[in-house]
Amino acid sequence: xxxxxxxxxxxxxxxxxxxxxxxxxxxxxxxxxxxxxxxxxxxxxxxxxxxxxxxxxxxxxxxxxxxxxxxxxxxxxxxxxxxxxxxxxxxxxxxxxxxxxxxxxxxxxxxxxxxxxxxxxxxxxxxxxxxxxxxxxxxxxxxxxxxxxxxxxxxxxxxxxxxxxxxxxxxxxxxxxxxxxxxxxxxxxxxxxxxxxxxxxxxxxxxxxxxxxxxxxxxxxxxxxxxxxxxxxxxxxxxxxxxxxxxxxx
Amino acid sequence: xxxxxxxxxxxxxxxxxxxxxxxxxxxxxxxxxxxxxxxxxxxxxxxxxxxxxxxxxxxxxxxxxxxxxxxxxxxxxxxxxxxxxxxxxxxxxxxxxxxxxxxxxxxxxxxxxxxxxxxxxxxxxxxxxxxxxxxxxxxxxxxxxxxxxxxxxxxxxxxxxxxxxxxxxxxxxxxxxxxxxxxxxxxxxxxxxxxxxxxxxxxxxxxxxxxxxxxxxxxxxxxxxxxxxxxxxxxxxxxxxxxxxxxxxxxxxxxxxxxxxxxxxxxxxxxxxxxxxxxxxxxxxxxxxxxxxxxxxxxxxxxxxx
Numbered sequence: 001x002x003x004x005x006x007x008x009x010x011x012x013x014x015x016x017x018x019x020x021x022x023x024x025x026x027x028x029x030x031x032x033x034x035x036x037x038x039x040x041x042x043x044x045x046x047x048x049x050x051x052x053x054x055x056x057x058x059x060x061x062x063x064x065x066x067x068x069x070x071x072x073x074x075x076x077x078x079x080x081x082x083x084x085x086x087x088x089x090x091x092x093x094x095x096x097x098x099x100x101x102x103x104x105x106x107x108x109x110x111x112x113x114x115x116x117x118x119x120x121x122x123x124x125x126x127x128x129x130x131x132x133x134x135x136x137x138x139x140x141x142x143x144x145x146x147x148x149x150x151x152x153x154x155x156x157x158x159x160x161x162x163x164x165x166x167x168x169x170x171x172x173x174x175x176x177x178x179x180x181x182x183x184x185x186x187x188x189x190x191x192x193x194x195x196x197x198x199x200x201x202x203x204x205x206x207x208x209x210x211x212x213x214x215x216x217x218x219x220x221x222x223x224x225x226x227x228x229x230x231x232x233x234x235x236x237x238x239x240x241x242x243x244x245x246x247x248x249x250x
Numbered sequence: 251x252x253x254x255x256x257x258x259x260x261x262x263x264x265x266x267x268x269x270x271x272x273x274x275x276x277x278x279x280x281x282x283x284x285x286x287x288x289x290x291x292x293x294x295x296x297x298x299x300x301x302x303x304x305x306x307x308x309x310x311x312x313x314x315x316x317x318x319x320x321x322x323x324x325x326x327x328x329x330x331x332x333x334x335x336x337x338x339x340x341x342x343x344x345x346x347x348x349x350x351x352x353x354x355x356x357x358x359x360x361x362x363x364x365x366x367x368x369x370x371x372x373x374x375x376x377x378x379x380x381x382x383x384x385x386x387x388x389x390x391x392x393x394x395x396x397x398x399x400x401x402x403x404x405x406x407x408x409x410x411x412x413x414x415x416x417x418x419x420x421x422x423x424x425x426x427x428x429x430x431x432x433x434x435x436x437x438x439x440x441x442x443x444x445x446x447x448x449x450x451x452x453x454x455x456x457x458x459x460x461x462x463x464x465x466x467x468x469x470x471x472x473x474x475x476x477x478x479x480x481x482x483x484x485x486x487x488x489x490x491x492x493x494x495x496x497x498x499x500x501x502x503x504x505x506x507x508x509x510x511x512x513x514x515x516x517x518x519x520x521x522x523x524x525x526x527x528x529x530x531x532x533x534x535x536x537x538x539x540x541x542x543x544x545x546x547x548x549x550x551x552x553x554x555x556x
Contacts, residue, residue, distance in 0.1 A: 006351050014339060084335025088394065090301060091329045092352040093321040249262075250301045 003094040008105020015072070015106050016113065028064060028114060032121040035060055039125050050129035051215045057125055058139050058210045061118045063179065065111055065147035066203070070171035072110060073154025076103040077245060078164045087250070096245035100155055104241075107151040115140065131214045138213050142206040142227065145234040149202055150175060152237035159244035178203040202233035251310070252277055252402045252434040258297060258307030267293050268304065269458035275451070277401065278432040280424065282439065282449035282466070286550055290458040291438050292332065295406055298436070299329055312402055325353065328395030330388075332406040332438075338380025342366055342390055345379055350397050357397070369393045370419050384411030392420065396427075403427065406438045421447055442542050452542075456550050466542070471514055473545050478538040479518065481508045484531030495524050509538070 015021040039053040048056075077099070080086035089099060119136065126132040153174065157167040178201055188194045198204040205226035212218040253275040260268040268290050275281045285291045296302040297309060300316035300323055309316060314323045336345060343362040350357035357365075366372065369389040374382070379390065388411055395403055408424075409417045425448065427433040437449060445452060445466070453463040462469065483506055494500060497513035498521055512518060518537075525532060 001351055003352055006348070010337070010348060014337070018339065084333050085337060087301070087331045088334050088336075088349070088391075089352075091299060091324055091331070092349065093324045093354070094352055095321070250296055 003092075003098040004101045004105060007094075007099060007102020008109070011103055011106025012109035015110055021110070024068060024110070025113065025117060028117055031064065032057070032060070032118060036121045036124050043125070043128075050126060051131055054122065054126040054129060054131065054135045055210050055214045057118070057122055058135055058143070058214065059207050061114070061122075061139060062143045062146055062203075062206055062210075065114055065143060066150040066175050068110060068114060069107055069147050069151035070154040070168065070175055072107050073103075073151040074158050074168035074171055075164050076100075076155045076158050077248070078158040078162050078167050081162050082164060090250065096159075096248075097242050100152075100159075100241050100245050103155055104148065104151055107148065111144065111147050115143070131217060134217075135210070135214050138209060138223075142209050142223075142230055145230040146202050146206045149230070149233040149237040152234070152241040156237065156241035156244035159241070159248040162248065175203075200229060202230045205229040205233075251275065252279075252312060253281075253298065253436065254308070254310045255294075255298070256308045258294070258304045258309060260293060260297065260302065260304045267458055268297070268307075270460065271297075271307070271455060271458065272460045272463060273436075273453050274463070275434055275436060277434050278428055279451055280428050280435045280437060280449045282437050282445035282452040283455065284439070284442070284445065284452060284546060285455035289455045291455055292406065293458075294455065295329075295331075295404055295436075295438060298404060299323070299327070325398060326400055327402045327404060328398055328400035329404045330391045330395040330406060330408055332410070334391050336379040336382075336387060336390060338378060340379055341374070341376060342371060342379055342382075342393075343375050345390070346393060346397065349394055353398055355397070365393050365396065366390075368396070369423060370416065385413060385416050388412055389416070389420070392423070399431075401433060403433055403435045404438075405435065407440070408437065409439070409441060409444055417444070424448055442546060446542055454546060454549055461549055470541050470545060473549075477512045477514065477518070478541050478544070479510045479512060480536040480538050481510060481532050482506050482534035483508055484533050493528065495521055497521075 035057065039048065039056060042048040043050055043053050077086065080089065090096070118139075122132065122135055122139070126135055150171070154167060154171040157170050158164070161167045161170070189198060198208070209223045209226045212223060213220075251274060253273055255274075256272045258268050258271040259266070271290065271294050273281070273283070273294070283291055283294070293302060297304050298311050298316060300320035303317045311323060312326050316323055340348065343359060343366065346362045346365060347357045347359075350362075363372075363375065366374065369392045371386060371389050371393065374386070379387070382390065388408060392405070392408060395405065403424075405424075409420055412420060421444070424435055424437075428435055435448075437444065439445060449466055451464065452466050452469065454461045462473075478501070494510070495516075497516045499511045500508060501511050502509040512521060522532070522535060
């Protein structure tokens, strides 16, 4: 069996079969339940339209996916080092790239489960609207590279710092920075700096696409530039993780 | 030669860590790598296993260059690193089988059980590794190192945390591997007793440099020139009455014990007979070993002073 598959299966089993994984999924269900309840109430009171609500759920799932990715990614190599299990892995005939990809395999499994868990909530808030199918498809298409990119980024930090706490803190700050234009509101986003940052920010690219597709019903053809940004983010972070693992100090 | 390295140098952030390490080891040999904490032993092991790249020097392990042929090398060697960890939620057979797959080997359940029994881990199949004692983990680490049926085994403190019986069992496993399967074993340890019992050759590293390397018996004969014994004396011998035969020197007295150095040419039994004949009340005689500890302390002390 391919070493990447072996490590990914081990990671998935460890994550999803453990209390930690179940805790994550329970927390996700609670957050989405509360959010869906609030949003449906707002829709019923005509305070928000249906598409707006679906967009907000998609954004929340992507943000939570990013958070999950950096938590798991930060532990990927530094956690193995701290538990003394990294050296035995490095003493097998596998490469550091196998380790990085195997670790990401566990994250992919967690993201797939998270995505599957979010579908009933998307249906609950969006079934009466027109763009539910697009929402489900675009969450997979744009959310996946953004989330996995955060995972690769955190794995790279994990290899560079060799310490879970430092890697996690740095990755969290990066996530907050990338999400900051969205938190600061439309006026700052309209400035030249805001627009430039938006243009290269994968998080913004995903959210702007959700907005365009779900709220404004734009076609995929108009989202290709944003898709390129998210895919470039994925490729760049993969290179960063791979390079960091290859050059890490033992 | 299994290992042949010479004049290996390595610096980290401008600090010299290895400053001229040499080591040569043949098949079937058990080689003891000794040195104080921070001497560069673990870094030397990292260079030998390809985990670190030296700045300069000649390095051949199993005829390969560890820095460039790491994957080929890891197929042929077994390594037990110091404080190496395990996935606590797995049980020991599953862990061995999983690690085996990383080496490209499918290990049947019976083989996993046999390999665990080889290191004294019978009857733990259902227990999660997280519940193992330190000694049990050391044994599992040794079983992991043996997964590839290696020609070369590199062990960093393999008997750490083991009780005396456990240590003896691991010694027996290592001696059998060396004797029956011609496995070369590089043993890095602080326990001189392990080295005394197992190793035929030693190397002493201090401050990143190999100070001494060679056949253990020859080095001891050459460097210490004496065999040390410890005698427990009864009450009938007074200090004034301790007249020693030629070639025997009293080096220390601690409580009821007298430490003697015997010249290499002397037969100990002849000395004891002479002492008994002259009225010495000797209750116990201990061979203090080959003097390895004295050699080690003397060598590292001299270097520190220098």
